[in-house]
Amino acid sequence: MKFEAILFDCDGVLVDSEPITNGVLRDMLNEAGWAISHQERMDYFIGRTVRSATARIEAETGRPLTDAWMALFYERRNIALNERLLAIDHIHPAIERVHAHHGGRIACASGADRFKVEMQLVKVGLMPYFEGRIFSGHEVPQTKPAPDVYLAAAAALQANPARCAVVEDSAIGVTAGVAAGATVLGYDPLGDGAALRAAGAQTVFSSMADLPGLLGC
Secondary structure, eight states, X not given: OOOSEEEEOSBTTTBOOHHHHHHHHXXXXXXXXXXXXXXXXXXXXTTOOTGGGHXXXXXXXXXXXXXXXXXXXXXXXXXXHHHHOOBOTTHHHHHHHHHXXXXXXXXXXXXXXXXXXXXXXXXXXXXXXXXXXXXXXXXXXXXXXXXXXXXXXXXXXXXXXXXXXXXXXXXXXXXXXXXXXXXXXXXXXXXXSHHHHHHTOSEEESOGGGHHHHTTO
């Protein structure tokens, strides 16, 4: 299929932010009384927003999830990202080729808040490819796994969602792309891609160097 537009998730697809963000969240949950390990945190929270896990967090810590706690999490998260964030391996040449091949019809559709997404894209030098085409799950009626953020991105690019490709790294994100009607490519650099395939990814790949070819660029 010749795709009309390519829609990218951000965390874990464009930037290697998940270990950093998850490390901050693990530390804060530990401090609040939930002795969750790094691996448990990765397994449970990848692809989810912190707010979507309010009931679980409150049950495990015995404390309400307050706006002040969330503000402190965002502050500590942003400091850590500014200090240590790196781009996903091979993503710069891959994005350059995809952007050129599709005449700039690419977008970033993330479940994260806009400030984080934009800060990260600036930090790793990818903002020129996505400026004006960034969509946050915080700004649509329902975030992932609902399809809203991908539908919003496709609509802004005047593309039929069924003729869009979505690039995702989590089962929750793959579910969102499939629900939007897009063809989903799952990025899994370390695993076997089983969870992404089970969620509906049509193709799973392990290196961003392979992405342009998979998209027909």
